[in-house]
Amino acid sequence: MKAASDPELQQHQRILRLHRFDLGRRDFFKVLGGGLVVCVASGRLAAQESGDGGRRQVSETLDSWLHIGETGQVTVFTGKVEVGQNIRTSLAQQVSEELRVPVSTITMVMGDTDLTPYDMGTFGSRSTPQMGTQLRKVAASARAVLTQMAAERWHTDEANLLAAEGTIRDPKSRRVISYADLTRGQKLTKVVFNDPPETSADKWKVAGTSTPKKNAQDFVTGAHKYVSDLSVPGMLFGKVVRPNAFHANLASCDGSQAEKMPGVTVVRDGDFVGVAAEDRGTAERAAAAVRAQWNAPAQPSESELFDYLKTHEQKEKDPDDEIIKGSVEEARVWAAKTLQQTYTVAYIAHVPLEPRAAVAEWKGSKLTVWTGTQRPFGVRSELAQAFHISEDDIRVIMPDTGSAYGGKHTGEAAVEAARLAKTAGKPVKLTWTREEEFTWAYFRPAGVIEVRSGVKDGTLAFWEFDNYNSGPSGMSTPYEVANQRVAFHPSDAPLRQGSYRSLAAAANHFARESHMDELAHELKMDPLEFRMKNLKDERLRAVFQAAADKFGWAKAKNSPSQGFGIAGGIEKGGRVATVAEVSISRGEVKVVRVAEAFDCGAVVNPQGLRNQIAGAVVQGLGGALFEAIHFENGRILNPHLAEYRVPRFSDAPQIDVVLVDRKDQPSMGAGETPLVGIAPAVANAIFNASGIRLRSMPLLARGLPSKAT
C-alpha cells in the first residue's frame, strides 16, 4: 500500500480501512447476464492465493474486473470516479487498446460500492498510473482468455490467432469469431494471477489518441444527472440548521414552530439540527423557524494566521517529514552568498461548481446514498460509523459529479441526508448552498514556508526549507544540492483543512521557485540558466527547455509594463515547466500568456490532457492572484462568489501547451502537476517587470504594492 504510507495522504485521509469485495460471481451474472468475467488479482493477493492449494475465494480477492456480455458489450468495473478529469474516457481507451474492442462498446461502471472493487479514492493523480495499468492488465488477460477459447474451439494453437475489433481471427484459415459468439451461453469466470504481456505505448492505436469524451452528448443536452439532479419516489428535501461558528455546541433548540408546518420533520441529534419537508421552500422556511442557540469558543482569526501556524506546531512528527543531506552548517561557512526569505499561502476553497449533495434512502436497515465524492468507499465507512451499522448494509453510488479538485473526499452531505431520512422515514435529498460549501467543507491548508539558501559560483551550496502546515507534497527540491534540510511542520490549524488539487505542491513550488528566482537575481544570472546549472534530471531539463522555446524565452525583453517568469518542478512522477508573461498597467496586473511544457510519461489522451493542463493553469491562477478565505473567530467572512473571486473568461491567458510525450515512460496522472508552476512563474514575472517581489499567495490580495519590499 504505497498510498497509505504517503504522509500527506495520511494527514488528509483519516479513514484508510481496507475493505474486501464481497460480490459473488453469481451476482455478477445476475446483474449483467451471461458471458465472461475476467478478474485480475493484485500481486499481494495473488501471492496469497497461489499458496492456497487451489481453493480460490474469487469474490474476496480481486482488484479489478471486466465482463464481456453475450452481445459483445464490455462492462468495466472500477472504484475510481469521474470528476471532470476525463478518466472515464481515458480508462476506457486503455481497455479498448488491450482488449481490441472499439471504445464505443465499453461501459465504465465507476464508484459504486456494491458493484465496483474497493478503491481508496480518486486523488493524488493515481488513477492513470495505478488503475490504468490495472485495467490494461485485466483487458490483456481477457484477450488472452478469449484467444484461448477460440483456439480450443478451432483445435488450433493460440499463437496462430490474433484479436482485433472485438473478434478473434485465424489469418490462415480466415476464420473469424466475435467475442459475443465466444461467450454466448457461458457463465465463465477467469481469474488471472500472472502479468499478461502488455502492448507498449509506441504500439498503441487507441490509447494515446484524442478519443472523444465518452458521454459528452449527455452534458451538452442536460441529460446527465448529477447528484443534485436526482430524485427518487417519495423524496423529501432536507435542510441543515447550521451553527453560527465552527466548533459550536448546541445550547438550546426549539423546533416547535417548524414542526407545526405541514409535512415537516425536525431532527435533533447531538449538535446536529436539520429538517425535512416535501418541497425545498418549506424545508428552507422550516429551518429558518428553528430557534437554535449556539455556544462557540473563541477562535483564531486571519489576522494572526501565520504567527499562529508557527507557534502551534504539533509535537508528534512523522520521520518522513524531514530530509537531511550533507551538512547545512558547514556549507553556510563556505557559501559565497546567502539568502533567507519567508513565503506564505492563504486558505483557499475548492469551489466545485456543484456544491455537496446527497440523496439518501433507507429500506429497512439498508441504506443507499447517491453523493458526489472522490471516495465512495470512504463515505461508506463514514456512514457505517455514523449510524453504527455494517458497511455491508450500505451502498454508496457516485454519478459523475460537478467536480471536486480534492475538495470532496468526505461525506458530510451523505451523512446529513441519511440522518434526516432515517427519522423522516422517507428518502431525503440534501443540496448544500454555495455559502454552506464555502463554510462547512474544508480548505486548502494555509502555510508558512521559510527558505534559507547559499550559493557559490552559481551553484547551490545549501538549502533549508521549513514548511509550516501547508503539507509535505512536493517539498523536496529537484535541484542538485549536497547540503540540505527540508522539513514539514504540521500545525494545529485554525480551520478545517484537507486535500486540494496538487496538495501542498503548489505552495512548496511557489516558495522554492520564487526563491530560485531571487537567487538568480542576486547572482545576476538568467533564471533559466541558473536553474539549468543546478539541475541534472534530464526530463525536467527537457520540459524547461521546451517551455522556454515555445514561449520564446531567449528573446523576451522585459519593461516596467511587461515581465516574464519561469518556474517548474517534478511532482507525482510528472515534470512541468511554466513560463508566464504579465502586463502591468496603472498597477493592474494581467497574466496575458502562459507556455507550459508537461511530461507525464506516455500520453493516453492528448485532447483530454490539454484540457487538464489549461484547466490547472486557470485554476492555479486563482490561488496565485486573488483567491483567499477570510475568517474571524470561527466564521467565514466571504462565503459567496461575489466576495470570493475565482478566475473568469477575462482572467484566462493565452495558454500554449507543449506535450512532451514520453512513450518510453509509464503514464502518470495529469490532473494536479500542471498547476504547480503557475504561481511562482507569475510572481517571478511580476518581479521581472516591476522589481516588486511578492512572497504571499494570493499575490494581489492588496493589489500591486507601489514600491519594492
Next chain:
Amino acid sequence: MALTLLVNGKEHNLEVSPEEILLYVLRDRLDLTGAKYGCGEGQCGACTVLIDGSAVRSCRTQVSAAAGKKITTIEGLARGDTLHPVQKAFVQAEALQCGYCTPGMILSAVALLDHTPKPTGKQIVRYMDGNICRCGTYERIIEAVRFAATFSRSKHESGV
C-alpha cells in the same frame, strides 16, 4: 397563484407562490434539471436559461416574471436528435470537463450569437464573463463559440 409557464414549447399550468424562484420550479417541479444551482446570487451563470431569447439567471428570477414568456432550457435546445450548432460545437471542441457549467455556457452562447452572429474574441469574453467554469475550460469554450458562429444559421432554426 395559478400561472402558465411556456417551457421548451410546452405549456405547464402550475400553482405557485409568485416569489418562487424559476430555477427551482424548473428543477423540482418540472424535472428540468439542466439548469444548475451554482451560487444562488447570479454570479456563476450555471442556472442560465433563455427567456424570449435573452440569457437570464433563473436563480434570480421569480417565477411570476417568467409567466407567459417563452422559456428555453438546455433540454429544449436540440431538435430531436439534432443538436443545436452551439451544442455540437461544444462536443466537437470538447469544451467541457466536469460539464456542470455547460448548459449555462451553451445557453449564454446561444443568446450571444443570436444578437451578435460573428462575435470577436473580446465580445465573447465580455458577454460570457458572467459564466464561471471552475474547471478552467475557457479557451475551449471561446473556440466552441467561434466554431458555432461559423455554422450556417439556416441549418438549424433554434426557435429561441
